[in-house]
Amino acid sequence: MLNVLRKPIISGLALALLLPVGMSTASAATTTEKPSISALTAPQLDQRYKDSFTIGAAVEPSQLEGKDAIMLKRHYNSIVAENVMKPINIQPEEGKFNFKEADKIVKFAKENNMDIRFHALIWHSQVPDWFFLDEEGNEMVNETDPGRREENKKLLLERVEKHVETIVERYKDDVKSWDVVNEVIDDGGGLRNSAWYQITGTDFIKVAFKTAKKHGGEDVKLYINDYNTEVEPKRTDLYNLVKDLLDQGVPIDGVGHQSHIQLGWPTLQQTEDSINLFASLGLDNQITELDVSLYGWPPKPAYATYSDIPADVFEAQAERYDALFKLYERLDDKISNVTLWGITDNHTWLDDRAKQYNDGVGKDAPFVFDPDYKVKPAYWAIIDHK
Numbered sequence: 001m002l003n004v005l006r007k008p009i010i011s012g013l014a015l016a017l018l019l020p021v022g023m024s025t026a027s028a029a030t031t032t033e034k035p036s037i038s039a040l041t042a043p044q045l046d047q048r049y050k051d052s053f054t055i056g057a058a059v060e061p062s063q064l065e066g067k068d069a070i071m072l073k074r075h076y077n078s079i080v081a082e083n084v085m086k087p088i089n090i091q092p093e094e095g096k097f098n099f100k101e102a103d104k105i106v107k108f109a110k111e112n113n114m115d116i117r118f119h120a121l122i123w124h125s126q127v128p129d130w131f132f133l134d135e136e137g138n139e140m141v142n143e144t145d146p147g148r149r150e151e152n153k154k155l156l157l158e159r160v161e162k163h164v165e166t167i168v169e170r171y172k173d174d175v176k177s178w179d180v181v182n183e184v185i186d187d188g189g190g191l192r193n194s195a196w197y198q199i200t201g202t203d204f205i206k207v208a209f210k211t212a213k214k215h216g217g218e219d220v221k222l223y224i225n226d227y228n229t230e231v232e233p234k235r236t237d238l239y240n241l242v243k244d245l246l247d248q249g250v251p252i253d254g255v256g257h258q259s260h261i262q263l264g265w266p267t268l269q270q271t272e273d274s275i276n277l278f279a280s281l282g283l284d285n286q287i288t289e290l291d292v293s294l295y296g297w298p299p300k301p302a303y304a305t306y307s308d309i310p311a312d313v314f315e316a317q318a319e320r321y322d323a324l325f326k327l328y329e330r331l332d333d334k335i336s337n338v339t340l341w342g343i344t345d346n347h348t349w350l351d352d353r354a355k356q357y358n359d360g361v362g363k364d365a366p367f368v369f370d371p372d373y374k375v376k377p378a379y380w381a382i383i384d385h386k
C-alpha cells in the first residue's frame with residue numbers, strides 16, 4: 001500500500017464546487033444524472049485512491065503533450081510505456097540500444113512526480129529476430145545437434161543478461177516496478193512454447209529476474225506479468241511456476257495481472273481468488289493493463305462509432321468498474337498499483353482488435369474518460385462509490 005502524497009489533493013470544498021448545483025459529493029456516484037463534465041478539471045482519480053494504490057496509464061511518447069499530458073498530470077500518479085520499452089524498440093539490433101523514446105517517458109514522469117512501471121524486459125512478441133539467431137545467422141530453434149544447442153542456449157542467456165543489465169542500470173533509480181517477463185504461460189496449459197522457452201527452458205526467466213535484481217538492488221520490484229491470470233488453467237499454471245521459481249530463490253516480488261477484461265468476464269470471485277492466491281505466496285499484486293471492453297470474445301458485432309454505443313452499455317460498464325474498484329480497494333493491502341492501458345477512449349489497442357474481427361469497422365470504449373476528454377458514468381462510479 002502506498003501512502004505517499006505527491007500531488008495536490010482536491011479538497012472536499014473544491015470537489016463540491018465542481019459538481020452541479022444541488023449535487024453533493026456523497027451523492028455523486030449514486031445519482032442517475034451523472035454529468036458529463038470535463039475530465040481536464042474533474043476531481044483527481046489518483047488522489048481518490050492515494051491511500052490504497054497508485055493509478056497508472058499506458059502512454060505513447062506522443063501523448064506527453066496537450067490534453068493527454070493534462071490528463072496524465074491530473075488523474076494518474078504512475079505511468080507505463082505502451083510500446084517504446086519493449087525489446088524491439090529498445091534493442092532493435094544487437095548492441096544498439098535506442099533509449100530516445102523511452103527517455104521521454106521517464107523524463108515526463110520524473111518532472112511530474114509519477115511512478116514508472118517498466119514494460120517489458122523479456123517478451124515473445126515485439127522482440128527482434130536477432131536474439132534467436134546463432135553466430136552463423138541460423139535460427140536456434142531449428143538446431144538439432146545437442147552440443148550446438150547447448151552453445152545456443154548459453155549465447156541466448158548471455159543476450160538476456162546484457163539486455164536486462166543495460167536497461168536496469170540505466171533506469172534503476174527512476175523505475176520502481178519492472179515487468180521482467182511477459183506472458184510466459186500458454187493459454188492451453190503449461191509454459192508458452194516461445195523461442196525463449198524452446199532454446200533455454202525456464203532458464204531465461206531465472207536469468208532475467210536474477211540479473212534485474214543484481215543490477216537494480218533490493219529496492220526494485222520485479223513482476224511476472226500475464227493476461228487471463230484469473231482463469232484456469234492459466235491461474236494454476238502461473239501459480240505453480242512462480243512457486244517453483246521462488247523455491248529456487250528466483251527474486252520475484254509480484255504478479256502483474258494484465259486485466260484485459262470484459263463487462264461480464266471474468267467474475268469478481270475469480271479476480272479476488274487470483275489476487276489472494278498470489279498474495280498467499282507473500283507476493284505483491286499489480287493490475288497492469290486494465291481495460292474493460294464493451295465486447296465479448298470474439299468482439300462481434302462492434303459499434304461503428306463512439307456515438308453508436310447505447311447509454312445502457314455505458315451504465316453496465318460503470319457497474320463493472322464500480323464493483324472492480326470496490327474489490328481492489330478491499331484488497332488494497334495486496335495490490336500496490338492499478339494501471340489502465342490508456343488514458344481516454346480516443347486511443348486504445350482494442351479498436352484495432354474490434355476492427356480486425358469486423359471487416360475494418362469497430363470502436364471500443366474501455367476507459368473511464370471519453371474521446372472528448374469528458375468523464376463517463378464509469379468515472380463517477382469509481383471516483384466516489386462509498
Ligand code: GLA
Binds near residue numbers: 082182227260289349
Ligand atoms: C499485451 C501486452 C501489452 C500490449 C497489449 C496489447 O497485453 O502486454 O504490451 O501489447 O498486449 O496492446
